Amino acid sequence: GAGVSQSPSNKVTEKGKDVELRCDPISGHTALYWYRQSLGQGLEFLIYFQGNSAPDKSGLPSDRFSAERTGGSVSTLTIQRTQQEDSAVYLCASSLSGNEYGYTFGSGTRLTVV
């Protein structure tokens, strides 16, 4: 597609439920990143996929968070047993190669845990 697509754009869920957030990167982009922005905070790195390599999961805040990338394209971020502190905007980004021109971000999914 023309840009990075994320769905849903908004998600309200009850505490304790599981949620899945989807990211459709730009076609051909080999690198895919998940970040989140909590209220008043910067962009916090969560996980990074590069081609067929094992993902860099060093930013995941707990084992309730997981992500996969199928076929080198679409990625799903799953949060199990959601907590109120998981409320944030979850941003997905992709890049072709290297950081030189930065990433292309999607519009994000605003997750609210009530």
Added chain:
Amino acid sequence: DQQVKQNSPSLSVQEGRISILNCDYTNSMFDYFLWYKKYPAEGPTFLISISSIKDKNEDGRFTVFLNKSAKHLSLHIVPSQPGDSAVYFCAASVSASGNTPLVFGKGTRLSVIA
């Protein structure tokens, strides 16, 4: 431990004047720096970047200055326009060519007053 710091949460500037947004970093391994701009309900968009081998990079109304010894960079916008009102994020990387995830600051909200 915040590696990239934007100490001013907000900045207000009159239209036509210069806007100066500041960013400090602590990791001496960073050698590539980027600025992103974010409008509400949209993902961040890449604005301008600079490599550590330079001390200045200019693109139209936007100039980024890097003082490596002080671990400080700044973004100058001149003349400022109302459409520049947005949140500006500073980001850093240990490599321009690699895909190491960018480290972001918390952002500075710029308001340009007509």
